[in-house]
Amino acid sequence: MRFILRRVGMFVFTLWAALTLNFFIPRFMPGNPLQDLVARGRGKISAQAMADMLASFGYKQNENGFQQYFAYLGNMVTGNWGVSLTVAPGAPIRDMVLSALPWTLGLIGVTTILAFLAGTGIGIAAGWRRGGLVDSVLPTTFVITTALPYFVVGMLLIEVFSVTNHWLPNDYTYDYTIVPGFSPGFIGSILQHALLPAAALMITSVGGWILTMRNNMITTLAEDYIRMGRAKGLSNRKIMYGYAARNALLPNLSGFAMSLGFVLSGAVLVEWVFNYQGVGYLLLDAVDSADYPLMQALFLLYTVAVLVAILASDFLMLRLDPRARAKG
Template identity: 70%
Template structure:
């Protein structure tokens, strides 16, 4: 029980600190929403008139920093996220999030899980059969792919499969000529448009999981309990997965939660390269247009996603290894 209370307390404190930074950082950025709106709509309204327009969407800089901060915390926690003051001027932020979230969750979420699962399985086999065929060429290849920039891989795939071979569409999330719905044509179009961005994320992220799991397996295989299992005559498959892999995977579980932030930051570049209308694409537009309400909500959602993943990883590690409860 003490472990749970301690972890939940740390989660709440970290969330409060992140939300506080989320409030102040956009306000230290150069420019302000009034200037951005004036440049975008190209009207000769006075700054006071533009500020009055923005105040109707929740942007009230004259209210004072502390009242703004308290209002911000209340709105973030209650879901009163206001309206966009960027490109989607006047559109509720909640609607923008609901439209973009399924695309990011489907693309980034599924690809991240697949990369983690495939990377761990390949790393288990490579580490267990050290010096074998898989272990001979895999590490050297993945050292390169794991350090390739997201945007470079994306543009290379577009050049090869979209421009040169014309096999796959280069951008967007589905064919705009197809009516959205649960029809085979629409679902096929969505999957077809997701191939290149998903493969970009897979190529750049799977290498780290394979290399980490391989090294963990090599260390674990040398432990006494693995030698004892072999001395008992247990099957290699049972020793590999039931003894070695279960313990070697513990560091990767924490790594998976911590790497979620890097995956989300990479998704911004991937979605921008492929013009994919997910949360990362919306975040970039919000930053470019000083859209405080949308920017703050997206940063908050990214922060919550990482913190929840870390909390879940802590609880999952305790379930796999009760000794972690005493260390926590």
């Protein structure tokens, strides 16, 4: 119980610190963000929309800094993130984020899970038969691909599969000539547009999981309880999965949980290269357009996602690892 209370307390404190930094950092930027916002929005959105946007950003007339700060905290917690200034003038930021979020979760989230599962399986096989064919070929190959920037791999895939051979589309989330709905044509279009960015992410991320799982397996196989299992005559399958892989997997779970937390931020450059309309693309658009309220909301979203992932990882380790329960 003390372990849980400490972790929850640290989560709340870190979230408060992140919210506070998110409030003050724009105000420490060179120049006056308020004047910049007003200048950029003048003539583009209505006076009421401008007032709503400035209020969500923490600026209200006749309010001191403390009042603005607490009003900002309330808006961030309740999802009242105001309106966009330059990316989509006057559009509610919450609607913009909710519109982009499913594309990022579908592409980056599914690819992250598949890369983890594939890398873990290959790493188990490579570590179990150290020096064998799988261990000699696959880890080395995928570690090399992991060193490649994923946007470079994405551009190579575009050149081969879209520009040269015209096999797959290279931009957008689906064919906008198709009416969205649960139809085979729409679903097929989504999958076709996701194949190349998903392949770029898969190629460049699976190697890390392979290498870490392989090394964990090799370390675990040297433990005394593995030797005891062999001495007792347990089957190789039982030792491999029931003892070695199960314990070797624990360190990887923390990394996997954090990877899921970073899913929400999207693979920014991959989404930009493929013009994939996810959260990462939205962030680049907000930065390029100096849309302060949108940037502020997205940074908050990323922070919360990572903190929740870390907290979930801690609870998962507490559930799976008796040593963590003993320390707690």
